[in-house]
Amino acid sequence: MDLRDRTGNYFFVLLAIAAWTVVFAVVTTTYPRENPTSGLVGAGAIGLACGVTAVPLFWLAAFARHRRIAFRGDWSRAIRRGAWVAMVGAILVALRIQGVLSLPIAIFVAALVVLAEMILSAER
Secondary structure, eight states: OOHHHHHHHHHHHHHHHHHHHHHHHHHHHOOTTTOHHHHHHHHHHHHHHHHHHHHHHHHHHHHHHTTSOOOTTHHHHHHHHHHHHHHHHHHHHHHHHHTOOOHHHHHHHHHHHHHHHHHHTOOO
């Protein structure tokens, strides 16, 4: 693990702490019934926090799977997968706030993300 990799992990961990602080502030200071847009802001904040938290975990999983060797493209793949987590988290929270979330919809969203990631991660 190079200094660049450690710095990247530190950066994303600090970004995750800041994102979860924003989530805490939004969740404790707003009420979605009074202001309809605050629920969607909260959904976006929760999705962003989950996604930023997942990036170093995805990179560390790939690093461990490659027997402690960092390959080119591991960071971009981890960031892309973190973005998927952020989108799915924000979508599911927003659907839950709107009251339209059901199990088939959640499974469909998860299946779409898994399919898209399988296509994007295919070895050429």
